[in-house]
Amino acid sequence: MLKKKLLTLAALASVGILPLAQAADQIQDDRWYISPFASFVKSGGDRRASDGWGGGLGIGKILDKHFNVEVKGFYEGFGGDNGPWDLAGGTADLQYYFFRDKFSPYAVVAAGAMNTCASANCGVGVIGEAGAGFTYELHDNFLLRSDVRYRYNNNLNAQVQPGTDEFHDMTVNVGFVIPFGDKPKSESKPIAPIAASTPVASCSTLDTDSDGVNDCLDKCPGTIKGSKVNNAGCPIRLVLTGQHFKYDSAELTLNAKELLDGVAGNLISYPQKNDIEVQGHTSSEGSNAYNMKLSQRRAKSVVDYLKMKGVTNRLNAKGYGETQPIADNRTEAGKAENRRVELIWIEY
Secondary structure, three states: OHHHHHHHHHHHHHHHHHHHOOOOOOOOOOOEEEEEEEEEEEOOHHHOEOOEEEEEEEEEEEOOOOEEEEEEEEEEEEOEOOOOEEEEEEEEEEEEEOOOOOEEEEEEEEEEEEEEEEOOEEEEEEEEEEEEEEEEEEEOOEEEEEEEEEEEEEOOOOOOEOOEOEEEEEEEEEEEEEEOOOOOOOOOOOOOOOOOOOOOOOOOOOOOOOOOOOOOOOOOOOOOOOOEEOOOOOEEEEEEEOOOEOOOOOOEOHHHHHHHHHHHHHHHHOOOOOOEEEEEEOOOOOOHHHHHHHHHHHHHHHHHHHHHOOOOOOEEEEEOOOOOOOOOOOOHHHHHHHOEEEEEEOOO
16 A cells, blocks of 8 residues: 555656746756765555664766766664664666756656665665655755655565565655756857948939939839829829819810820829829809819819820819819919819829
């Protein structure tokens, strides 16, 4: 029963600490060390003995980021019905560390030999151990260590205990690990010099299409003359002012047709094919309803003419009448400015 309980305890301890494995990359520590320890022994019922105490010393080496090997000797003693008992022996340990950090859990297996004396009966047998434990680093050269182990002991017909040569015990060990020498430190990696950035040539002041945006920043070269552009040099608005229609009519004047010929040529050669809203606007002369219809017809006349000239942009005519004046309708000059057609580029 004790054997089953101890095996279960060791298994649970090992599984319980597995999720904690979060090792940080380190320079490999491969130092030698000594490990003095004290032990509490929970003796099995087959010994008919009480619990006892002991101690020992180990000498070990760190092999890599997971494994330690260690050779240790120990002495333990306790009383009993046929005691006192004296146990003296040694083991070779293999420790597996799930990760190396300030707190480092490990599993351990060990094999060795032990001399057992119960009163005057003595005999040498073999032992095997399995368990789990941890170290806790207080200093580069000083760590606390504790583990719990199940121990199987077979005295090989020495008849130290009449009736059986097999014994099952539990040991709890508490001690220190004292490594020799300096702990390896992570080397500081030299900071790579920052490469000098390639100087950016100053933007040219050349503005071929005279839209106010230098050629090196202009995403829409060849902008229609007189159009208002955005920061990228792309047209957003073109206002056509002047005497473009016959009086009180939507018929284009000769001057308007010549102007629209130039606009059509630019729109045909211009690479961006945004939709364009053609807006008609009037002065305040006449009623608002009449001016709304007149502005719509004039906008449509411009659309029809541009399409006839081969413009492929989608053109939408819309009249605004006198609702959006840009100048004072109380003056002739203001009225003349308000009689206009605007081309508005639709941005998506």
